[in-house]
Amino acid sequence: MSSPFVHHNGEVRLVIQIPCFNEAETLPATLADLPRRISGFDEVLWLVIDDGSSDKTAEVAKAHGADAVVKLTQNKGLAVAFQVGLDAALQLGADVIVNTDADNQYSAANIPDLVKPITQGHADLVVGTRDIANHEEFSTLKKYLQKIGSWVVRQASATEVSDVTSGFRAYSKEAALQVNVVSQFTYTLETLIQAGRSDLAVADIPINVNPTTRPSRLFRSKRQYVRRSAATISRVYAMHQPLRVFNIPAAVFAAAGLILFGRFGWFYVTAGGEGHIQSLIVGAVCLLVAMQMLMLGLLADLLRSNRVISERVLRRVRNIELTLGDYSTIEDEPTPDP
Numbered sequence: 001m002s003s004p005f006v007h008h009n010g011e012v013r014l015v016i017q018i019p020c021f022n023e024a025e026t027l028p029a030t031l032a033d034l035p036r037r038i039s040g041f042d043e044v045l046w047l048v049i050d051d052g053s054s055d056k057t058a059e060v061a062k063a064h065g066a067d068a069v070v071k072l073t074q075n076k077g078l079a080v081a082f083q084v085g086l087d088a089a090l091q092l093g094a095d096v097i098v099n100t101d102a103d104n105q106y107s108a109a110n111i112p113d114l115v116k117p118i119t120q121g122h123a124d125l126v127v128g129t130r131d132i133a134n135h136e137e138f139s140t141l142k143k144y145l146q147k148i149g150s151w152v153v154r155q156a157s158a159t160e161v162s163d164v165t166s167g168f169r170a171y172s173k174e175a176a177l178q179v180n181v182v183s184q185f186t187y188t189l190e191t192l193i194q195a196g197r198s199d200l201a202v203a204d205i206p207i208n209v210n211p212t213t214r215p216s217r218l219f220r221s222k223r224q225y226v227r228r229s230a231a232t233i234s235r236v237y238a239m240h241q242p243l244r245v246f247n248i249p250a251a252v253f254a255a256a257g258l259i260l261f262g263r264f265g266w267f268y269v270t271a272g273g274e275g276h277i278q279s280l281i282v283g284a285v286c287l288l289v290a291m292q293m294l295m296l297g298l299l300a301d302l303l304r305s306n307r308v309i310s311e312r313v314l315r316r317v318r319n320i321e322l323t324l325g326d327y328s329t330i331e332d333e334p335t336p337d338p
Contacts, residue, residue, distance in 0.1 A: 011042040014115065015094035018048050019081035023102035024055040030100070031064045033108040040119045041096075047089055048102075051081040068092060082187040086176045090322055097171045106168035107208040114170045117203045124175040124200040127161045127192070128168035128207035149229060153189055156237040157196030161204045164192055168207060175200050177315045182235075185228045190236050197240035242304050246297030250290045257286030 016034055020027060027048070036044050047068045048061035052075035061069050070088045072081065082099065089097045096115050100106050110128060117123035132146050146165065153164040165188050171179070178198055181187045195202050238245045260283030267276040 012040065012095050013093050014038060014041040014044045014096050014098065015047050015089040015092050016044065016098045016100065016111070017082075017085040017089050018046070018100055018102050019051060019078055019085055020048055020053060020057045020061070020102040021051040021075060021078075021081070022053045022055045022057060024053070024057050024060045026103045027057060027060050028064050030102055030104040030108075031061070031066065033104065035108060035111055038112050038115065040115070045092055045094075047085060047092065049081045049085040049088070051075050051078070077185065079181045079183045079185060079187045079190070083179070083181040086171070086179060087318075090173065090176055090318065093322075094176070095173050097173075097176050099167060099169050099171070101167050103212075104210050105212060106166075107210055110168070110205075110207040111170075113205055114168065114207070117205070118170055118172045122201065123203035124172045125191075125195045125202045126170040127163065127202070127204040128166055129161065129163035129204045130166060130207060130209055132163060145226060149226075152233060153192060156233055157193040157202075159192060159196040159202045161192060161202060163204070164189060166207075177318050178311065180311060180314070183232050185232055189229060189232050193233070193236045193240065238300070239304065239307065242300030243297045246293050246300060250293035250297065253286045253293065254290035257283045257290060259283075260286065 018027070018030065023030075031046060034044075034046055038044055045067040046065060047070070048058070048066045050058040050061070050069060050071040052072045058069050058071045068088065070084055072084065085099070086097060096118050098111055098114060100108070100111075106128060114126050114128050117126050132143055132150075146163070150162060150164045154160060157164075165186075167188055169191075175195060178200065179191050179194060181190055183190050192202070260279045264276050264279040264283065267279075
C-alpha cells in the first residue's frame, strides 16, 4: 500500500465533502458540528456539492463556513455528486477526503477516528459502521435487508465491512484517484466493491449516529431500493469478475449437456439404439449454450483487462492534472478557492 500523503508546501490537508440536494434547513447543523482541527493535519477544509438544489443550499453553505462550493446546474443524483466532490477535493489538494451526509445523521465527532487508519498507513478506505442491530430508528425489515445486503456485498467485494451502505467514509488520495463511479443511484456499494477488487486496503470502525432529521430521499420504497441495489451489485461484480459470472452458468449447461448425452448413450447401448433422440438434441443445445457463455466470459475478461488499463491511464492523467493545476475534466469548479 502506497503512502496516503502528498505534501503541499509541507502541509497535510483534509477535505470534508458533503453532497447536498435541497439541504438548506439541515446543512447549518451539519456544518456547525464539523471540526476545523484534527491531529495529523495542518488544514481542514469543508467542501459542499450542491446537486442542483432548488432552495438556497449553496448560499447557506457559504454563509456557514464552507471553504468551497461546487454547484451543479441540475440534479444528477447522489453518485454523480459524490464523484464530482472527489474530483473537486483532489483539486483542493486533499491528502485525505472524508465524505458525510448533509442531514447530520453521522456524528462528526468520529471523524478523527475515521481518518486514523489512513494517517497510520493501515488503510486506503475506511467505512464508519453503524450498529444496525440496535438502531432504534430502523424497522425489523430494514435491519434484515441491511444484514442480507451487507453479506452479499462482502462476498462481492472480498471485504469484511459490516455496514456497506454507510456513506460516512474516509478515502486516501490514492483511493480517491482510483474510484470511478458509474451508477447514478448510489456510490456506497460500487466504491466498496471497486476498492476490494482493486486490492485497496479497506477497514471499518464503529461510529455514533444522530437522531434522524428527515426520511431518506435516495429511494421511494424498499422494493425499489432492493431492486436498484441488486442491479448495482451485479453490474459492478460482473465488471470485476466476468469469468466467474459467465463460467458458472457455462459449467451448469455443460454438465446438463453431458448428462443428457450420457443418457442417450445408455439407452442407445441397452435399448438397441432406439428412441431418446430428444436427449441428444437437448444435450447438444446445452453444450452449444455452454460454449457461447464461455466465449462471452473470455470476451468480457478481455474487456475487463482493457478497463483496468484505462483506469490506470485515467489515474495518471488525474495525477498530471493535479501536478500541473489543470482541472478541465472536473464538471464544476469549486468557488471560492481557498
